[in-house]
Amino acid sequence: xxxxxxxxxxxxxxxxxxxxxxxxxxxxxxxxxxxxxxxxxxxxxxxxxxxxxxxxxxxxxxxxxxxxxxxxxxxxxxxxxxxxxxxxxxxxxxxxxxxxxxxxxxxxxxxxxxxxxxxxxxxxxxxxxxxxxxxxxxxxxxxxxxxxxxxxxxxxxxxxxxxxxxxxxxxxxxxxxxxxxxxxxxxxxxxxxxxxxxxxxxxxxxxxxxxxxxxxxxxxxxxxxxxxxxxxxxxxxxxxxxxxxxxxxxxxxxxxxxxxxxxxxxxxxxxxxxxxxxxxxxxxxxxxxxxxxxxxxxxxxxxxxxxxxxxxxxxxxxxxxxxxxxxxxxxxxxxxxxxxxxxxxxxxxxxxxxxxxxxxxxxxxxxxxxxxxxxxxxxxxxxxxxxxxxxxxxxxxxxxxxxxxxxxxxxxxxxxxxxxxxxxxxxxxxxxxxxxxxxxxxxxxxxxxxxxxxxxxxxxxxxxxxxxxxxxxxxxxxxxxxxxxxxxxxxxxxxxxxxxxxxxxxxxxxxxxxxxxxxxxxxxxxxxxxxxxxxxxxxxxxxxxxxxxxxxxxxxxxxxxxxxxxxxxxxxxxxxxxxxxxxxxxxxxxxxxxxxxxxxxxxxxxxxxxxxxxxxxxxxxxxxxxxxxxxxxxxxxxxxxxxxxxxxxxxxxxxxxxxxxxxxxxxxxxxxxxxxxxxxxxxxxxxxxxxxxxxxxxxxxxxxxxxxxxxxxxxxxxxxxxxxxxxxxxxxxxxxxxxxxxxxxxxxxxxxxxxxxxxxxxxxxxxxxxxxxxxxxxxxxxxxxxxxxxxxxxxxxxxxxxxxxxxxxxxxxxxxxxxxxxxxxxxxxxxxxxxxxxxxxxxxxxxxxxxxxxxxxxxxxxxxxxxxxxxxxxxxxxxxxxxxxxxxxxxxxxxxxxxxxxxxxxxxxxxxxxxxxxxxxxx
RNA sequence: GGGCGCGUAGCUCAGUGGUAGAGCACUGUGUUCACACCGCAGGGGUCGCAAGUUCAAUCCUUGCCGCGCCCACCA
Numbered sequence: 001x002x003x004x005x006x007x008x009x010x011x012x013x014x015x016x017x018x019x020x021x022x023x024x025x026x027x028x029x030x031x032x033x034x035x036x037x038x039x040x041x042x043x044x045x046x047x048x049x050x051x052x053x054x055x056x057x058x059x060x061x062x063x064x065x066x067x068x069x070x071x072x073x074x075x076x077x078x079x080x081x082x083x084x085x086x087x088x089x090x091x092x093x094x095x096x097x098x099x100x101x102x103x104x105x106x107x108x109x110x111x112x113x114x115x116x117x118x119x120x121x122x123x124x125x126x127x128x129x130x131x132x133x134x135x136x137x138x139x140x141x142x143x144x145x146x147x148x149x150x151x152x153x154x155x156x157x158x159x160x161x162x163x164x165x166x167x168x169x170x171x172x173x174x175x176x177x178x179x180x181x182x183x184x185x186x187x188x189x190x191x192x193x194x195x196x197x198x199x200x201x202x203x204x205x206x207x208x209x210x211x212x213x214x215x216x217x218x219x220x221x222x223x224x225x226x227x228x229x230x231x232x233x234x235x236x237x238x239x240x241x242x243x244x245x246x247x248x249x250x251x252x253x254x255x256x257x258x259x260x261x262x263x264x265x266x267x268x269x270x271x272x273x274x275x276x277x278x279x280x281x282x283x284x285x286x287x288x289x290x291x292x293x294x295x296x297x298x299x300x301x302x303x304x305x306x307x308x309x310x311x312x313x314x315x316x317x318x319x320x321x322x323x324x325x326x327x328x329x330x331x332x333x334x335x336x337x338x339x340x341x342x343x344x345x346x347x348x349x350x351x352x353x354x355x356x357x358x359x360x361x362x363x364x365x366x367x368x369x370x371x372x373x374x375x376x377x378x379x380x381x382x383x384x385x386x387x388x389x390x391x392x393x394x395x396x397x398x399x400x401x402x403x404x405x406x407x408x409x410x411x412x413x414x415x416x417x418x419x420x421x422x423x424x425x426x427x428x429x430x431x432x433x434x435x436x437x438x439x440x441x442x443x444x445x446x447x448x449x450x451x452x453x454x455x456x457x458x459x460x461x462x463x464x465x466x467x468x469x470x471x472x473x474x475x476x477x478x479x480x481x482x483x484x485x486x487x488x489x490x491x492x493x494x495x496x497x498x499x500x501x502x503x504x505x506x507x508x509x510x511x512x513x514x515x516x517x518x519x520x521x522x523x524x525x526x527x528x529x530x531x532x533x534x535x536x537x538x539x540x541x542x543x544x545x546x547x548x549x550x551x552x553x554x555x556x557x558x559x560x561x562x563x564x565x566x567x568x569x570x571x572x573x574x575x576x577x578x579x580x581x582x583x584x585x586x587x588x589x590x591x592x593x594x595x596x597x598x599x600x601x602x603x604x605x606x607x608x609x610x611x612x613x614x615x616x617x618x619x620x621x622x623x624x625x626x627x628x629x630x631x632x633x634x635x636x637x638x639x640x641x642x643x644x645x646x647x648x649x650x651x652x653x654x655x656x657x658x659x660x661x662x663x664x665x666x667x668x669x670x671x672x673x674x675x676x677x678x679x680x681x682x683x684x685x686x687x688x689x690x691x692x693x694x695x696x697x698x699x700x701x702x703x704x705x706x707x708x709x710x711x712x713x714x715x716x717x718x719x720x721x722x723x724x725x726x727x728x729x730x731x732x733x734x735x736x737x738x739x740x741x742x743x744x745x746x747x748x749x750x751x752x753x754x755x756x757x758x759x760x761x762x763x764x765x766x767x768x769x770x771x772x773x774x775x776x777x778x779x780x781x782x783x784x785x786x787x788x789x790x791x792x793x794x795x796x797x798x799x800x801x802x803x804x805x806x807x808x809x810x811x812x813x814x815x816x817x818x819x820x821x822x823x824x825x826x827x828x829x830x831x832x833x834x835x836x837x838x839x840x841x842x843x844x845x846x847x848x849x850x851x852x853x854x855x856x857x858x859x860x861x862x863x864x865x866x867x868x869x870x871x872x873x874x875x876x877x878x879x880x881x882x883x884x885x886x887x888x889x890x891x892x893x894x895x896x897x898x899x900x901x902x903x904x905x906x907x908x909x910x911x912x913x914x915x916x917x918x919x920x921x922x923x
Numbered sequence: 924g925g926g927c928g929c930g931u932a933g934c935u936c937a938g939u940g941g942u943a944g945a946g947c948a949c950u951g952u953g954u955u956c957a958c959a960c961c962g963c964a965g966g967g968g969u970c971g972c973a974a975g976u977u978c979a980a981u982c983c984u985u986g987c988c989g990c991g992c993c994c995a996c997c998a
Binding site: 007291294296608825892893901 | 925926927928929934935936937940941942945946947948951952953955956957958960961962963964965977978979991992993994995996997998
């Protein structure tokens with residue numbers, strides 16, 4: 001046994017213990033026969049470094065994992081990293097930037113190789129950081145979403161989905177990210193409000209036709225009337241006019257009835273070849289918004305796309321992958337004439353979308369914003385602009401690229417989310433998936449019920465290449481391998497789809513693919529479905545929902561029984577942390593300064609369900625102090641010969657103080673077990689914190705000080721062991737260190753704390769001991785308060801006079817004389833009939849105890865002290881009396897409530913009376 | 924526009940249909956042989972506002988005020 005230093009220094013012991021646990025295989029002991037328990041860690045990006053959000057997420061998972069392990073379960077915490085397609089490709093491209101190179105300077109193979117090299121070099125950073133937090137995950141089976149087995153699973157899933165008709169290829173409008181030149185999913189788009197404009201233009205009617213435009217109010221009264229030769233169109237995106245296929249008005253809109261079916265002219269481009277488009281009706285336009293007439297640009301607007309599809313309106317792609325106006329294909333004149341013919345009924349072909357280029361030569365190659373201002377200027381020059389308004393508009397941004405997303409008509413792979421989601425909804429309804437806190441289920445359902453097909457193809461190089469091959473005629477063959485595809489295709493030349501899968505497609509398989517799926521491995525059988533998933537609500541849709549979908553489709557089971565959602569970690573002012581605001585808190589810095597235990601405890605203690613965490617460093621400091629307090633308690637016990645407990649069960653005890661602390665341990669354990677069952681991390685932390693500091697250190701240790709008889713040695717050892725066990729999931733390092741520092745009879749412990757047994761509540765609370773110690777504690781507390789308020793010097797020993805000679809009280813005070821002398825500076829008690837003159841008094845459990853103070857007493861101070869107590873007693877007494885006087889209360893309230901009020905009233909009244917007597921005695 | 928959440932002590936947060944709790948901060952005090960990263964004692968809240976339900980509301984209902992988040996295709 002080495003003597004503990006006075007102050008707890010976390011740094012050294014953290015490293016030592018973590019290495020030991022990992023090397024000794026203690027994160028995953030062989031427990032093939034025990035109840036399995038499983039959780040998977042959300043795989044952090046290989047590019048990533050640990051941020052405070054991870055710290056919270058990991059802490060909660062580790063608390064549960066360590067708890068399960070201590071319960072003797074076969075606890076498995078799956079760990080690994082995510083290849084993070086876009087994010088990683090971005091990082092490597094940025095590196096190339098520094099070398100003044102581009103991705104396209106390399107072949108795809110060379111580039112991907114480079115990413116692997118980079119991953120090998122720096123991919124371990126995040127896993128080292130997870131270790132510093134103390135994460136007790138199963139490193140021996142660490143996975144990567146692009147490792148061989150996992151990739152095979154990904155391929156197989158895609159093939160299966162395709163065969164079941166749940167993955168399909170389609171040309172639709174997608175969110176196109178011009179920076180990455182890739183499609184992204186709906187979820188990866190951030191809609192933000194920005195300042196923009198709304199332009200109102202005249203679309204002249206074909207052939208110089210005119211009509212009477214009449215504006216009426218709700219009662220049909222004519223407000224305004226004029227002859228017009230145009231229709232007024234409002235748009236926030238003039239550059240897309242070039243691709244208009246029609247103008248739509250509401251079928252009930254009387255104003256435009258005369259011209260429905262007529263053609264109007266798009267007022268841009270060389271006059272000779274201006275396009276004419278029909279005026280059609282659709283219920284989409286809102287007659288009360290703008291002019292009530294909407295231009296329909298199916299290839300560049302999500303709403304218009306729907307209208308165009310419904311009405312068979314042609315769509316024309318105007319931009320290239322970088323969102324510049326197209327500079328390919330036939331001339332404007334050629335394209336325009338063909339488009340005109342189509343508008344007038346000539347059959348269109350599907351290829352027209354891309355084959356025609358309706359961008360006038362003057363705009364070709366321009367950036368979309370440049371094109372916009374040119375279009376506006378040109379229209380204004382012709383005097384066809386009615387007005388321009390400033391307007392806040394919602395604009396879609398790529399969540400990673402931060403550039404404005406362009407809706408584009410392209411061929412992509414989709415997953416039929418609408419079908420996949422059905423069993424998930426069912427599972428949640430039937431409680432096969434339990435969402436905690438429950439309040440999130442509404443959001444969950446709302447999203448699931450309104451889900452759209454999920455675009456899963458990405459035009460990137462880094463990721464799982466889509467297992468689809470095309471022949472020269474565009475036929476597609478989806479197969480596990482090229483050989484297989486070739487067999488299906490019958491020896492035609494094939495080329496593989498260039499695209500990769502959305503990263504979330506693969507991470508959605510994490511709960512089962514990490515366990516060996518599609519093989520029916522023993523691990524999979526035992527550890528799937530997982531017991532619980534812990535995740536931030538920010539990835540509820542990205543990851544959680546997709547895991548549920550994939551799990552249900554491929555394993556016919558929900559991937560986990562419980563879905564626990566925690567909040568975000570914010571700074572001390574409630575601001576969202578972000579690098580750009582510079583208010584991020586580095587968890588590693590906090591670990592350096594206060595220790596991993598303190599940070600973990602803080603995060604657990606602040607995790608109350610359904611609320612974000614405002615992280616205040618003072619709080620971390622406070623829990624560092626808590627660790628030190630525990631450390632010093634251990635030192636003290638050690639000095640007094642307390643070692644490891646010789647038994648797991650509570651030792652036999654006669655002394656009330658020992659019987660009492662055993663009962664308190666049991667009560668604390670019950671609180672903790674309840675909190676674990678409810679996933680209330682804040683309650684867990686509160687229970688163990690208050691027991692350790694407020695009960696064990698402040699009272700038990702003080703009460704037994706100087707009296708370490710064999711029984712007390714045994715009970716103290718046991719109780720302290722229970723603290724270490726119960727605290728270990730939260731503060732693994734300091735508890736493991738202290739566990740090792742408390743050997744018995746010079747012998748080391750037979751096993752580490754990390755694999756010690758969670759206590760079973762075998763002992764029961766002893767009510768008599770609880771009452772006895774409760775009373776003793778009350779005497780000490782009252783006496784100390786009295787001394788403090790009367791400023792009685794510590795040097796003065798007081799003699800308690802028990803008024804009325806209450807035998808039980810006298811017995812108690814006598815039995816605990818040494819303790820009372822030490823903790824409250826009291827002498828042996830004496831029985832007294834009446835309160836001696838010049839006494840200060842306290843009341844404990846209905847017994848008045850007087851302390852004659854000779855001349856030392858400050859009568860005024862005592863008077864004011866008593867008066868304050870009397871006032872408080874009166875207030876309570878009178879309030880209760882008033883309630884009891886109300887017949888409505890006594891008749892209608894629950895009998896228990898009435899009884900309690902009566903009892904409280906009697907007690908407070910008696911106390912008031914005693915205090916009044918005491919005050920009177922003072923004269 | 925729809926949905927969710929929050930407003931309780933100076934700060935950060937728990938909480939309950941029967942007149943409120945914790946940590947930190949604050950005040951006083953203490954060098955008692957574990958710990959000043961400590962001990963002891965103490966001050967501090969009409970539980971956002973209003974109405975309703977109830978014998979009783981901080982807790983339930985409704986409305987309002989303030990704050991935050993998520994979702995959404997109004998050109």
